[in-house]
Amino acid sequence: MRTLTDKYYVKILPGFGLITIYLTQTPEQILKQYWGYNSFRPLQRDIIGSVLDNRDTFALLPTGGGKSVCYQVPALIKEGFCLVISPLIALMQDQVTRLKELDIRAECIHSGMHYNDVRRILDNTMHGGYKLLYISPERLQTDLFQDYMREFDVSIVAVDEAHCISQWGHDFRPSYLKIADIRAVFPKAPILALTASATADVRLDIAKQLKLQEPAIFKQSFARGNIFYDIRYSENKAGDTLHDVNRNCSIIYCRSRKQTEGVGKYLAQAGIETAVYHAGMNKDNREHAQELWMKNKAPVMVATTAFGMGIDKPDVRMVLHYDAPEHLEAYYQEAGRAGRDGKQSMALALYNSTDIKRLHESIALQYPPEAYLRQVYQAVVEYLQIPIATEPDQYYPFDIFDFCRKFSLQANEAIHALKLLEREGLWTMSESVYHPATIQFIADRHTLDDLGQVHPDLHYVTVGLLRMYNTIFHFPTPVRETAIAKQLKMKMDELLPVLERLDKMELLKYNKPGEGPQMFFHHYRVDSRHLVIDLNRIHVLRKRHEARTEAMISFLENNKECRERVLLSYFGEKPQKDCGHCDVCRDKSKATVNVKDLKKELLEMIGRNEGMSIQKLVVGYPIAVREQVLEVVRGMMDEGILMLKNDQINIVKL
Numbered sequence: 001m002r003t004l005t006d007k008y009y010v011k012i013l014p015g016f017g018l019i020t021i022y023l024t025q026t027p028e029q030i031l032k033q034y035w036g037y038n039s040f041r042p043l044q045r046d047i048i049g050s051v052l053d054n055r056d057t058f059a060l061l062p063t064g065g066g067k068s069v070c071y072q073v074p075a076l077i078k079e080g081f082c083l084v085i086s087p088l089i090a091l092m093q094d095q096v097t098r099l100k101e102l103d104i105r106a107e108c109i110h111s112g113m114h115y116n117d118v119r120r121i122l123d124n125t126m127h128g129g130y131k132l133l134y135i136s137p138e139r140l141q142t143d144l145f146q147d148y149m150r151e152f153d154v155s156i157v158a159v160d161e162a163h164c165i166s167q168w169g170h171d172f173r174p175s176y177l178k179i180a181d182i183r184a185v186f187p188k189a190p191i192l193a194l195t196a197s198a199t200a201d202v203r204l205d206i207a208k209q210l211k212l213q214e215p216a217i218f219k220q221s222f223a224r225g226n227i228f229y230d231i232r233y234s235e236n237k238a239g240d241t242l243h244d245v246n247r248n249c250s251i252i253y254c255r256s257r258k259q260t261e262g263v264g265k266y267l268a269q270a271g272i273e274t275a276v277y278h279a280g281m282n283k284d285n286r287e288h289a290q291e292l293w294m295k296n297k298a299p300v301m302v303a304t305t306a307f308g309m310g311i312d313k314p315d316v317r318m319v320l321h322y323d324a325p326e327h328l329e330a331y332y333q334e335a336g337r338a339g340r341d342g343k344q345s346m347a348l349a350l351y352n353s354t355d356i357k358r359l360h361e362s363i364a365l366q367y368p369p370e371a372y373l374r375q376v377y378q379a380v381v382e383y384l385q386i387p388i389a390t391e392p393d394q395y396y397p398f399d400i401f402d403f404c405r406k407f408s409l410q411a412n413e414a415i416h417a418l419k420l421l422e423r424e425g426l427w428t429m430s431e432s433v434y435h436p437a438t439i440q441f442i443a444d445r446h447t448l449d450d451l452g453q454v455h456p457d458l459h460y461v462t463v464g465l466l467r468m469y470n471t472i473f474h475f476p477t478p479v480r481e482t483a484i485a486k487q488l489k490m491k492m493d494e495l496l497p498v499l500e501r502l503d504k505m506e507l508l509k510y511n512k513p514g515e516g517p518q519m520f521f522h523h524y525r526v527d528s529r530h531l532v533i534d535l536n537r538i539h540v541l542r543k544r545h546e547a548r549t550e551a552m553i554s555f556l557e558n559n560k561e562c563r564e565r566v567l568l569s570y571f572g573e574k575p576q577k578d579c580g581h582c583d584v585c586r587d588k589s590k591a592t593v594n595v596k597d598l599k600k601e602l603l604e605m606i607g608r609n610e611g612m613s614i615q616k617l618v619v620g621y622p623i624a625v626r627e628q629v630l631e632v633v634r635g636m637m638d639e640g641i642l643m644l645k646n647d648q649i650n651i652v653k654l
Contacts, residue, residue, distance in 0.1 A: 027052075030073050034102045041066045043218045047192070048073050050216040051156060057192045058162075058207060060219040063336030064314075067194040068095060071158035075131050076104065080155035083182075083189075084134045087161050087173055089430070091309045092134040098312060099132060108134035109145075114436045115478040122148040137164075137175035138428055138520060140182065142393070154186045159210060162193035166205035167423070167537070168544055169198065169329075174425035174522070180211045196336070197329040200572040222332065222571045226339045227347050229563040229582040231556055234350040237322055238266050244348060245300055247272065248317040249293075252302045253334055255323040263322060264302040277303040305334060314341035320348045324355035324556055326362065327548040328570050331555075351556050359549050366416045367542040370533060376417040377426070378528035379407040380519070390525045394476075397511075398429065398519035423541075424533060428520045437513040438476035439465060439499070442506060451507070461498045462507070464488045476511065559584060580622045589625045598632050603641075603651060611648040 027048050031037050040048070043061065047070040050057045061067050075082035086092050092108040099106035107121050107130050125133055126148055139145050157179075163169045165176035183191070193210055207215060234240045241252065241263065252267075254260040257278040264276035275289040275298035292298035294313060301307065305325075319338040325331040331349065339345030383403050384396045400418070404411045422429060441448070441462075448466075452459035461484075468487060471477045485495045503510040555566055563582035568575045578585050606612050617633070618626045633649065636642045643652045 025077065027073050027077065030076050031069070034076070034104060035069070040069070043220050044070055047216075047218050050218070051190055051192055052077065054188065054190045056190050056212040056215040058203070058212060058215045058217045059192065059194045060198060060203065060217075061194070061196060062220060062222055062224065063196045063333050064224075064340035065196070065220055067160070067196070070194065071156055071192050072099070072104070072132065075156060078155040080153035080189075081125065081128075081130050082132045082156040082158055083152070083154050083186075084132055084158045084160060085137050085140070085176075085179055086134050087136065087164050087176075088306070088309055089136070090306070091160075092136070094311055096132075096134060104132070105130045106132040106134070109139055110136050114480065115144075116480065118144065126151045128153065137173065137179055141175070141178055149182075149185055152186075154189045156192060157182060157186065157189050158192045158194065160194050162195045162206050162210070163198045163202055163329075165209045166198070166202045167541070168205055169202045171329075172423050173428070174423060175428060177209060180209065183211060197333045197571075199329075199570070222568050222573060223564060223575075223579070224336060224339070225579070225581065226342055226344050227335065227581065228344070229335070229567075229579075230346060230348045231558075231563065231583060232348065232350055233352060235352055237350045237352075238263065240350060241320060241322060242267060242270050242272075245272065245318065245320060247299055249296060249313070249315050250300045250318040250320065251308060251316055251334075251337060252300065252320045252322055253305050253307075253325075254302060255304070257304065259322070260302050260304055267300060267302065272300055273298045274300045274302060277301060277307045279304065279306065305330065308334070308337045315343075316340065316345065317343075318346045318348065320350070322350060324349065324351040324359060325552065326359070327552050328555060328567065329548075331552070332567060332571075349556070356553055356556070359553055363542065363546055363549060365413060366545060367420065367538060368413065368417050370535060372413075373417055373421060373533060374528045374531060376409070376414055377421060377531055379403070379409065380418070381525055381528075383407065384519070386521070386525045388525055388527060390521075391475075392521050392523050394521050396519050396521065398517050400429075400517065420538070426521070426523055428522065430518050430520070436478040437481055438511045439469070439472055439479050439508055440476045441465075441473050441508045443508070448507065458498060458502060458505075458507075461488065461490075461495070462502070465508075476509065481513075559587070586625065586627060589622070590628055593625055593628060595632060598629065599636065602629070602632065602636075606642070606649055606651055611650040613647055614644075614649060617649060 025033070027045065028039070031040060042065075043059070044066055047057060047059045051071065051074045059067060059070055061070075071082050071084065084092075084095075086095075086108075089110045092110060096106045096108045107124070109118055109121055121133075122144070124130065135145070159165070159176075159179060161171070162176075164171050164173040165179065166172060191210055191212060193206055193212065193215075195206070198206065206212075232240070245252065245267070252263060254263055257280045260276055260278045264274050267274045275292045277286055277289045277293075281289070289298070289301070290311075293301040294311075316338045319335050321331070321334070325334065335347035335349075338347055380398075380403070383406060384398065386396070400415060401411060403409075404414050418429060421427070448459070448462050451462060464484065464487060465472055465479075468484065469477045469479060481492060481495060481499075484490075485492050488495065499508075499510045502508045551570060555563070558566060562575075562578035562585055564579035565575045578588075580589075602617070605617065614630070614633070618629050621629050633642065637644065637649075640652055642649055
């Protein structure tokens, strides 16, 4: 049923009530209505126009460039919905939460969800319930999604973090290689590939792997004129961090969970309101820490590097790397989370000889010998108790640190081996997801029938399970204990002991629900001696890693060439001049600025304005010389020439 007007129609949707769908709104009107902005950022409007013209589109926008708007706006204009493929659960959840706050119908499906919830979302999607559906690349290949997919009205396929599709990139995910198959199902839907960090060869690989057809390519410069890049050698990182981090909104990135907690505690003891975030924390604590930071109740966030992706917080004034990043792609992406509002911000990285040694050692660590890879594979299948020839596409609870402890493996070495085997397409690891309870009968029907003569109470439950779940004999079947209890008219504290007892009697296998890391197997389990490993490809990957590592070390140790010039060249741009807003440019400026002339200029400016605030005084100077301006001002205050009163600098004497 539709009630037409000249600008929109109201549609009654089962389960959703009245839905308003706008017909003639422009992208600018959509932007203003939902996001409150009057105009788009650079290239956003061009990208949106390309998508609305149904062209395959490649968008390379730096961190903070507003990639998500490029598919969210056209999704609200076009009929059907936008299918967004995204690699991180946290990123999907943050995006969906934000869209719902804006009254935009959106949902996400990820590995931590119950089967019934997934089915409900797919049903709603099929009936037009959403304008955006976020999904992980692994979910595209599941039987359930495949069953529904052909009934979907997909208007756009948006591939976020598209660099994950390139095996030559820094963050390859094998499941991304299957995305291109979706074109056969939705041939009229344009594909929009988005990334913030990709070198020239990775960009070519993205277009090839996604099978983009004559794509419109939009590439924004990697230059960030509002970020001051500062690389500093430090033998006292804790002290330097305390000295440099201010009480404005900041992110401090650490390499390990232990170090994250240590730095957070150190800053808190020094009186700085600090939040801590890493994957080892439970979901509630992570969400609480993020909320404190988002509301500036704890303006300093100490976190591992995954934090910040997809989080819409524009007022981060500093990103501080407590440890040297692995490569320039990671450094640029993380540093770019500062100053997304366009205001002056700082990206400070601390390093020392230990960081340089670690980077050199990372080459052998991340690409271990073939024998070690086979050893780790065998340990995994034994840990998970997976028999040879077990069918693929199954989830298994997998605690990396428990695994390493049981098989006497060094955690750091084993983690890299697991990730390298993941790149071979054997499995996908997730750090913390919800897994529902599963039940599978391992006794035959004759044994279960005989159970009624000896244990009628147990038999009652087995019969109920068989009636509710028709796959329960064939494979571990996701179940909801509350639904079982309701169907059998039992209380939960009556049902659960029965399930546990049936498990102990080896009549069924009952896996309790919980939240924790998982491994999703993509292949038939084989003997480790017969495991196929592409050693030639791994050799090429190792060489590329060596090149990225050397580029990172050179960037850290460089003190002669403009930081931004180095970054732009690395990403394939040809900068024409030095940036003027990095530590190298600052040091060059110090050598050219005449202190006597600077003093005279400052005094004339303060006298002409009859006093000025410090902020107003320095804002007219390039970022690279502002520190020197402040040094000169402090010197004149020490000499009694200037004085600070009521936040105003005035001349005392000449």
